[in-house]
Amino acid sequence: DSVSILPGTPSEVWRYRAELLKGPESTVSENPDSYLGPTIRLRRGQTVKIHIHNELPEDTTVHWHGLHVPSDVDGQPRLPIRPGEMMTVGFEVLDRAGLFWYHSHAHGEQGGRVGFQSYAGLAGLLIVEDDEELGLRLPAGSDELLLVLQDRTFEGANELVYLDGGMGAMMDRMRGFLGDRMLVNGTPPTTRNVATRPYRLRVLNGSNARIYKLAWSDERPITVIGADGGLLQQPENKPYVVLAPAQRLDLWVDLSDSRPGSTLELVSDSYEAGMMSGGMMGGMGMMGNATLPAGSRFTLMTLEVTDSTNTTEPLPAELARARKKIPVTDATPVRQFELSHAMMRGFAINGRRFAGTTVADSEKVRLGDTEIWEFRNNTPMPHPMHVHGLQFNVIGRETRGNGRGWSGLTQGLVDSGWHDTVLVMPGEAVQLAMTFERFDGLYIYHCHNMEHEDNGMMRYFQVQ
Ligand code: C2O
Ligand code: CU
Ligand code: CU
Numbered sequence: 001d002s003v004s005i006l007p008g009t010p011s012e013v014w015r016y017r018a019e020l021l022k023g024p025e026s027t028v029s030e031n032p033d034s035y036l037g038p039t040i041r042l043r044r045g046q047t048v049k050i051h052i053h054n055e056l057p058e059d060t061t062v063h064w065h066g067l068h069v070p071s072d073v074d075g076q077p078r079l080p081i082r083p084g085e086m087m088t089v090g091f092e093v094l095d096r097a098g099l100f101w102y103h104s105h106a107h108g109e110q111g112g113r114v115g116f117q118s119y120a121g122l123a124g125l126l127i128v129e130d131d132e133e134l135g136l137r138l139p140a141g142s143d144e145l146l147l148v149l150q151d152r153t154f155e156g157a158n159e160l161v162y163l164d165g166g167m168g169a170m171m172d173r174m175r176g177f178l179g180d181r182m183l184v185n186g187t188p189p190t191t192r193n194v195a196t197r198p199y200r201l202r203v204l205n206g207s208n209a210r211i212y213k214l215a216w217s218d219e220r221p222i223t224v225i226g227a228d229g230g231l232l233q234q235p236e237n238k239p240y241v242v243l244a245p246a247q248r249l250d251l252w253v254d255l256s257d258s259r260p261g262s263t264l265e266l267v268s269d270s271y272e273a274g275m276m277s278g279g280m281m282g283g284m285g286m287m288g289n290a291t292l293p294a295g296s297r298f299t300l301m302t303l304e305v306t307d308s309t310n311t312t313e314p315l316p317a318e319l320a321r322a323r324k325k326i327p328v329t330d331a332t333p334v335r336q337f338e339l340s341h342a343m344m345r346g347f348a349i350n351g352r353r354f355a356g357t358t359v360a361d362s363e364k365v366r367l368g369d370t371e372i373w374e375f376r377n378n379t380p381m382p383h384p385m386h387v388h389g390l391q392f393n394v395i396g397r398e399t400r401g402n403g404r405g406w407s408g409l410t411q412g413l414v415d416s417g418w419h420d421t422v423l424v425m426p427g428e429a430v431q432l433a434m435t436f437e438r439f440d441g442l443y444i445y446h447c448h449n450m451e452h453e454d455n456g457m458m459r460y461f462q463v464q
Helices: 114-119 166-175 407-412 450-454
Strands: 002-007 016-022 039-043 047-053 063-065 086-092 098-103 123-129 144-152 181-184 191-195 198-205 212-216 222-227 230-238 241-243 248-254 263-268 298-307 334-342 346-349 370-377 383-387 393-399 421-424 428-435 441-447 458-463
Touching: 098 114, 098 198, 098 248, 114 450, 123 144, 144 298, 166 450, 181 298, 212 222, 212 248, 212 407, 230 248, 241 248, 241 407, 334 383, 346 441, 370 383, 370 421, 383 428, 421 428, 441 450
Parallel strands: 002 047, 039 123, 144 198, 191 298, 334 370
Antiparallel strands: 002 016, 047 086, 063 098, 098 123, 144 181, 198 248, 212 241, 212 263, 222 230, 222 248, 263 298, 334 346, 370 428, 383 421, 383 441, 393 428, 441 458
């Protein structure tokens, strides 16, 4: 199968375009009404070949976030596509079913361009399907709602504004960009007509830095069926769920008992964010972004029950059997990563900032090994830490104090299942179990707050 992705001509929006050359028509669906790239649907086990044309005035890359692919097609900063160039990448889809995404991973001489390029439109959804998941007969077609959450700031003739200089931009660089309005799939939040039956909501946080606290407006529990790396073993009910940048959640909601005419809103509920993170305490009226500080409450989508067609497919109690948790023993080696921020030096991991493909001895791992990676957050900001090329299990969290202001999120962290991005709260140490399977070579790990990533909170590691 072959899919072409072309970033659009430079304007206030940069777009991916895709052209299907071979394969089922359902592989690519364009998002014509938005700046988002096309949604790509793949089957586990298939091979995909993609031509990427760079029509931008600067280097770019395309990273397949969350997919287990060889280092050379991982879309890393070391493999830029120059302006006017075309790159062809091919890989076999090895991952189990799940919601993934793709986005720019460019890094120029002056620093990272991930924040800017993804903000300008270089991002889109990638769905992997497999037999195990299809066999569960979860809500599909129009009963499966895909939601990409992004905040943006507009100016004048609907131009996107990103870090436009001044004090506000300095703040944004430190805490991460926060837009002044919410977009869902590239458009303002809308009302969707639904029927009295179950729905599946697959949500990506495609924002540069904003953290969402997803909840239902009638305070019913939120049912989680999957995370970054696909379905959980069993569904879980939570009062609300936290979705950090780059993370995905698979949610299920049953509207069979809803009255026709009634509405239900998916909201991002309010929470207290720390001073340094543009929370209502620190951000409001101080520097920039007075209109939608971190931790504001807003509606993401309204479901209006307009139809009373029931289908009776119940949610299976057992969702996933195929992939068992990574076995960990007392002998499993632990590798520690200290996350730090110093005013003049910026963000660092174990005291080191992004330095191209330079890899420290402590960043070399053995192919086939299982390790525990522990991220220790010594900053007053949360960091969504992401590891390329694999899915991990979250096996522990310890709070070491210093997490002031963020306690309103702790009940909504989804730690079971498979993840490629984990939120590490201020003052917290989080342990992840991971296995470096199949592919050797260079990969990266970084904070997925895109401004942190672009400003040094990213490193290469080597599988050898
Ligand atoms: Cu979406 Cu390097 O990440
Ligand atoms: Cu990634
Ligand atoms: Cu960070």
